[in-house]
Amino acid sequence: MTVQDFRSFNRFYTNVIGALDYGRHLYAPYTLTESRVLYELAHSPRTDAADLRGELSLDAGYLSRILNKFEQDGLIERTPSERDPRRRRITLTAQGRETAALLDERSRESVGALLATVPADDHPRLAEAMRTVRTLLSSGRPPRGEDVVLRDPGPGDLGWIVQRNAALYAAEYGWNADYEGLVARIVADFAEDHDPHLERVWIAELDGRPVGCVMCVRDDAPGTARLRLLLVEPDARGLRIGDRLVEAVIDFARDGGYRDLVLWTNDVLSAARRIYQRHGFVLVAEKPHRSFGADLTGQDWRLDLHPPQE
Known part of the structure; x- marks a missing residue:
């Protein structure tokens, strides 16, 4: 050349x-x-x-x-x-x-x-060519955290959230289709009716493909927001994507006037729990249950968005 x-x-x-x-x-x-x-x-x-x-x-x-x-x-x-x-x-x-x-x-x-x-059959070839140009001109360096963009979901992204949650949790924890059904209901509820000023979804994108997601929705308790469906693809872990997604939810909830931010998770999701702890979430309750074809311990975590000043 x-x-x-x-x-x-x-x-x-x-x-x-x-x-x-x-x-x-x-x-x-x-x-x-x-x-x-x-x-x-x-x-x-x-x-x-x-x-x-x-x-x-x-x-x-x-x-x-x-x-x-x-x-x-x-x-x-x-x-x-x-x-x-x-x-x-x-x-x-x-x-x-x-x-x-x-x-x-x-x-x-x-x-x-x-x-x-561009003919639809040529779209994969075009995408691969663009990835090749980016890779070669970046000297083949591995991806960095600053290469990741957090954006609103586009067409197909909500379906991606359901598909990747189901596939990842089946592969990593053996969860069955009950979990996919739960995620599908959560996503469908958001898609059908949400207030964009108080509820939001973020997609983490790297090299033009989604590699993570998280959701902030209103909780049943007044003044409380709920963090849901935090996910980071295995090949994109180590870039602080999970931290950035949680930070985005916290900032959005605080700016939206919420007093508290809560979430429900399971004790086996240790990497996610460490992220929540780093950002000040406190464990408030836990209870054994059987869901998604597995024996689990569910945990409720809470973050005070406006703690008293010392």
């Missing part, structure tokens, strides 16, 4: 991207770079300016101007970082989330229209 080959491909791909934004409707009233910043804010539960500079390779002054514009437009708010008081945590407002969702929907529609021109 020659430099000219690479530059020729780059020109071709640039033209493809330009065609997606024909007439500049896709990102309006924001630029492509501004839309990228919004995307990162919408898909990263804990973000400050330094995180954004590193992720997007942006000049500090340029990024500062973008964030000032977003703040003036009511899209973001800045608060002291819990990790480092010298930094400012940047989060999207409700208006910011709506704007990011609109831009993401436009992008999905444009890419979908482009993919519609």
Whole structure:
């Protein structure tokens, strides 16, 4: 391969991207770079300016101007970082989330229209070619945590949650189809009726494929949210995906005005329990039961989202 080959491909791909934004409707009233910043804010539960500079390779002054514009437009708010008081945590407002969702929907529609021109039988070949380009140009390095994106579910993702929960728990713990039925009911209830301001699903994506998920829904108890269906694919473990998913739920529940966050799990899920403990969940009850074709000990965990200040 020659430099000219690479530059020729780059020109071709640039033209493809330009065609997606024909007439500049896709990102309006924001630029492509501004839309990228919004995307990162919408898909990263804990973000400050330094995180954004590193992720997007942006000049500090340029990024500062973008964030000032977003703040003036009511899209973001800045608060002291819990990790480092010298930094400012940047989060999207409700208006910011709506704007990011609109831009993401436009992008999905444009890419979908482009993919519609490719025969369905060629989609796997195209996906493999894109993965090959990414792998080779990243020097074959293994995936890192920052390569994982947390996003809202797209078409087919809710079905993926049911399928992967059923397959993984059958393979790792021998659970039967009763568990798949439970997950299917949980997902169906969310799909049919949920308040997007108080309930949400996250998909963790790596190299264009889902590798994890979690759900936050309203509990029966007033002021209480429930964390459900935390899952990370075996080949993606070790990248702090589980921690990031739980952090996303905690931040969302706290911002949504919930007082408590609860969850139910089983004692055999030791890796998940360690994640919950790291984030301050406390075991409040446990009880033996037989479910999913196995003898288990169910556990109820709780997190106070607004503990008293010392």
